[in-house]
Amino acid sequence: MKLFLYFLILFHVIRFSEASEKNETKELFGKDVTAIPETLKDKTTEVFFVDSQIAAIPKGAFSKNPQLKSIEFSGTVTSSIEEGAFEGLEHLNVLEISDTQVASLPVGVFRDLTNLHKLIMKSNNIEKLEHGLFHDTKNLEALRLQDNKISTIEEGTFDPLENLLELNLARNRLNSITSSLFSKLTKLKIFRLYENQLTSMPDGLFHNLPGLKEIAIHANQITHIQPNLFPHKNILTTLYLDNNHLTELPPEIFEGLSALKRLKLNHNRLNVLPPVLFKGLQKMTELYLNNNNLTSLPAEIFQSMRQLKKLDLSFNQFSTLSADYFVGLKTLSELNLGNNLIVSLKSEDFTNLQSLSTLRLDNNKLRMISQEVFDSLPKLKRIFLHNNTWYCDCNLLPMYDWMKKNQDKIMSSFEEVCEYPQHLNGQSVTSLSEDQLICSTTTVPTTTTSLIITTTSVATTIMAKTSLAYNYTIYHFFTYNSFCYNNHHFYPYHCIRNHSDYYIINHLLFYNPTYDNHNNLYHTRKFNYSTHHYGNKYTADNSNYRTIDYIYSFNNYNHRNYKP
Numbered sequence: 001m002k003l004f005l006y007f008l009i010l011f012h013v014i015r016f017s018e019a020s021e022k023n024e025t026k027e028l029f030g031k032d033v034t035a036i037p038e039t040l041k042d043k044t045t046e047v048f049f050v051d052s053q054i055a056a057i058p059k060g061a062f063s064k065n066p067q068l069k070s071i072e073f074s075g076t077v078t079s080s081i082e083e084g085a086f087e088g089l090e091h092l093n094v095l096e097i098s099d100t101q102v103a104s105l106p107v108g109v110f111r112d113l114t115n116l117h118k119l120i121m122k123s124n125n126i127e128k129l130e131h132g133l134f135h136d137t138k139n140l141e142a143l144r145l146q147d148n149k150i151s152t153i154e155e156g157t158f159d160p161l162e163n164l165l166e167l168n169l170a171r172n173r174l175n176s177i178t179s180s181l182f183s184k185l186t187k188l189k190i191f192r193l194y195e196n197q198l199t200s201m202p203d204g205l206f207h208n209l210p211g212l213k214e215i216a217i218h219a220n221q222i223t224h225i226q227p228n229l230f231p232h233k234n235i236l237t238t239l240y241l242d243n244n245h246l247t248e249l250p251p252e253i254f255e256g257l258s259a260l261k262r263l264k265l266n267h268n269r270l271n272v273l274p275p276v277l278f279k280g281l282q283k284m285t286e287l288y289l290n291n292n293n294l295t296s297l298p299a300e301i302f303q304s305m306r307q308l309k310k311l312d313l314s315f316n317q318f319s320t321l322s323a324d325y326f327v328g329l330k331t332l333s334e335l336n337l338g339n340n341l342i343v344s345l346k347s348e349d350f351t352n353l354q355s356l357s358t359l360r361l362d363n364n365k366l367r368m369i370s371q372e373v374f375d376s377l378p379k380l381k382r383i384f385l386h387n388n389t390w391y392c393d394c395n396l397l398p399m400y401d402w403m404k405k406n407q408d409k410i411m412s413s414f415e416e417v418c419e420y421p422q423h424l425n426g427q428s429v430t431s432l433s434e435d436q437l438i439c440s441t442t443t444v445p446t447t448t449t450s451l452i453i454t455t456t457s458v459a460t461t462i463m464a465k466t467s468l469a470y471n472y473t474i475y476h477f478f479t480y481n482s483f484c485y486n487n488h489h490f491y492p493y494h495c496i497r498n499h500s501d502y503y504i505i506n507h508l509l510f511y512n513p514t515y516d517n518h519n520n521l522y523h524t525r526k527f528n529y530s531t532h533h534y535g536n537k538y539t540a541d542n543s544n545y546r547t548i549d550y551i552y553s554f555n556n557y558n559h560r561n562y563k564p
Helices: 002-018 371-375 394-405
Strands: 025-029 044-050 070-074 094-098 118-120 142-144 166-168 190-192 214-216 238-240 262-264 286-288 310-312 334-336 358-360 382-384 418-420 452-455 460-463 473-480 482-487 490-496 505-511 514-516 521-523 526-531 535-540 548-555
Touching (some): 371 394
Parallel strands (some): 025 044, 044 070, 070 094, 094 118, 166 190, 190 214, 238 262, 262 286, 286 310, 334 358, 358 382
Antiparallel strands (some): 452 460, 460 548, 473 505, 482 490, 482 548, 505 526, 514 521, 526 535
16 A cells, blocks of 8 residues: 555656646655655655655754645654644645654644644554644644544643534544533534544533534444434434444434434444434435344334435344335335344335335345235345245245346345255255245155044144145144154154253144045154244154154143054
């Protein structure tokens, strides 16, 4: 980067040196220079020291070059700047001292810089700003002090800077500030205080700064914000509150910020949003709510945001969605719902998003997506679907067909692969053929077993005896605490119990059952069970088990045995 900067500056030096009609020149000094030259060329107005070996900037260093308009030190070994170092430079407009070892700025160091408009002192080791430091820089418009080690700013330090438009104190070590510290900066438009160690914002901090257009206080440790912190009606366009420790927001905190376009609330600890939180934010174009703890949203919470283009809700705890969440978002083009817990989508969930072109659904718990969901998004161009729990059976066919026809729209980082059934686990969805997505046919061996189902007040009892290939049926049972089965591979029997590893069994799924009316039997060859904790678990299938001799179940340890 420094090499690039060196050649960039060199290019400008040569270019402007040749442009004699401009009557001004730039001079560049590189790493071989160990001291500041006493005199420069008569017409030199800009001077650059890049990677120079200049250890100190002495008093009156440029006093014989009063014509200078711009001075820059970048990447030099400079560790000290003496008081009066720039005296006599009444025409200086720009001063930059960056990427050096400077640790302190003595009062009087900027003496005589009455026409200085831009002061950049980033990426140094400055620890403290003293009262009186900016006494002579009353016309300063931009002050950039980011990436230092500033932990202390004395009261009144910024008071002379009544014309300041931009203040950058980001990436320092401030852990507290007072509301009076910036009270005289009435013309300030850009305020950046991000990546410090602040835990709160004092009352009235911005009340004397009515012209602010950008406030960036992200990446601190702020736990709460006062309702009236932002009194910038019709002015503020950008607000960054992300990467803090906020757990809630006052309902009226954004009231009246009708010019706000970009709002970042991501990477906080928000659980609930007030229904009126975004009321009146008609000009909002980007909203970031990702990386919070949201499980739901109030109905019509975004209704005022008629110009919203991008909405990020990723990395939250949503398990379901509602069409009411997205009322009013007629212009939304990008929606990120990735990395949530969404299990299913209803056909109407996205009906209010007729302009949506990019949709992220990756890293959820989706099993399938219906054709109606895709049909509700007429302008969809990009969709991310990877890392979901796709159930590759006949219910996936509509989604499978859509994916085959719209592969140019699928922008996933990884292939969409099957989670279930077990024999398709890990296989790419689009690599399958339609006849693999089945719910009805299965190959059964000649060994037969039978299954009888009876229900008592104590337990539901199952008995096995033969199997044929027919459509599967799901039987739901209430309060199945455990069941056991016996076959030629397990002796005397194998039990699934409701201990620490399993919960109440929801249902048994019988594959290809038939009903024997004469003997009042259900015949099956394969079954599985489902629990609240682990989902589907196979207990018998064609490849691993043979004849099931008997199955019994019990509740509260009162059990009954049945044999074929």
